[in-house]
Amino acid sequence: MQDCLRSSRLLADDLAMLMEDIFQHQLSVEFIQDRYFDGHPILFRDVEDNLMQAIKAVTDAVGIFNSYVKIRSELFEAGLGHEDDGNFAASGERTCHLIINIENIRDRARLTDVDEWVKDSRQEAV
Amino acid sequence: MTKLLVMTTISGQKRLDEAEVHLTPKERAIRFVKDMRHYPCQGDFWGSVAKREYREWPWVLPLYKLSQQARARYPGKSPGEINRCMECDRRLRTEFQTLRSLIGRADEIITKKAEKIALKTALKVSTLQTLIFKDTLSQTAKNAAEYIEAKISADGDNQRILEELRADTDAGLPSLIEAAG
Numbered sequence: 114m115q116d117c118l119r120s121s122r123l124l125a126d127d128l129a130m131l132m133e134d135i136f137q138h139q140l141s142v143e144f145i146q147d148r149y150f151d152g153h154p155i156l157f158r159d160v161e162d163n164l165m166q167a168i169k170a171v172t173d174a175v176g177i178f179n180s181y182v183k184i185r186s187e188l189f190e191a192g193l194g195h196e197d198d199g200n201f202a203a204s205g206e207r208t209c210h211l212i213i214n215i216e217n218i219r220d221r222a223r224l225t226d227v228d229e230w231v232k233d234s235r236q237e238a239v
Numbered sequence: 240m241t242k243l244l245v246m247t248t249i250s251g252q253k254r255l256d257e258a259e260v261h262l263t264p265k266e267r268a269i270r271f272v273k274d275m276r277h278y279p280c281q282g283d284f285w286g287s288v289a290k291r292e293y294r295e296w297p298w299v300l301p302l303y304k305l306s307q308q309a310r311a312r313y314p315g316k317s318p319g320e321i322n323r324c325m326e327c328d329r330r331l332r333t334e335f336q337t338l339r340s341l342i343g344r345a346d347e348i349i350t351k352k353a354e355k356i357a358l359k360t361a362l363k364v365s366t367l368q369t370l371i372f373k374d375t376l377s378q379t380a381k382n383a384a385e386y387i388e389a390k391i392s393a394d395g396d397n398q399r400i401l402e403e404l405r406a407d408t409d410a411g412l413p414s415l416i417e418a419a420g
Contacts (some may be wrong), residue, residue, distance in 0.1 A: 117370065117373065117374050117377065120366075120370050121370065124363060124366060124370065127359075127363055128360075128363055131356055131359055131360055131363065134352070134356060135352070135353075138349060138352050142345055142349060145345060147321035147322045149265070149268075149338060149341060150265070150268065150269055150272065150292070150338070151265070151269065153269050153272055153273070154272065154276060154339075155272050155345055155346075156345060156346055156349055157275055157276065157278075157280065157284065157346055158276055158278070158279055158280065159279065159280035159281060159345050160281070160349050160350050160353070161319045161349075163349070163350065163353040163354070163357075164328070164349050164352075164353045166353070166357065167352075167353040167356040167357045167360070170357050170360045170361070171356060171360050171406075174360050174363055174367065177364070177367060178367055181367070181370075181371055185374075200414045217349045223391060228294075230341060230344050230345065230348070231337075231341060233340070233344060234337050234338075234340035234341040234343075234344055235333075235337050235340075236339040237336070237337075237340040237408060238333050238339075238340050239333060
């Protein structure tokens, strides 16, 4: 059970990192579009599709993970789980602390090395 | 009438050409991305570019036009004016090239990143499926173990469990049939 919990924590961290990473890149592209191209999209259409598909894949994976954790948490609340399951639920609130909040991750996503992208492009142009 | 129409078309085209000369590097870069995104994928874009004249390539044509723009701004023949023209030409072209490189760089980075994230996500989904399977199995086994353990400890020995089972069997089917009959 502890293995299961540890694996869940690791998985939650990994999925959250992947999600943050892809959101950061999406944000960076949007920033460049707004700042240098008056908001016009700059990616090839197939590249943009790939980006959206990657975002959907991570979001879906997080959705499955959240459902799993929620079910575990509900089982514990209904008294059908085991004591160890209590670790899946935050004490007091009885809401699971392993659930990944997609909106929070989207909000806290920061720009990647946009300055580096611009610097490299300038060097290439000169 | 036809002559008038032709003259109007020619003068309209001339005005468009004049306006085009004054497009900024940013506006030209935006035209470039619009051209890129006109096609559903990169392959189609490059295929279309390959069919065009060299001077019509979407990143070559703007360079000619920007040079024209610099010459229009500094038309003089004096050394100072020529220097200013060259400086303006260099600045405009560099600005356009920087934006064009930025587009290429963004495309390159996002292509790699999207592919990497998609692969890593597929791996994580597989790990998650294994985890759910193992967890379900572990829960079932644990429940069964608890049930059996409780039975044995409450009854003291296996004999009483067997007696209970026998009693259940005696009061089983025949009595149920009678009750139902």
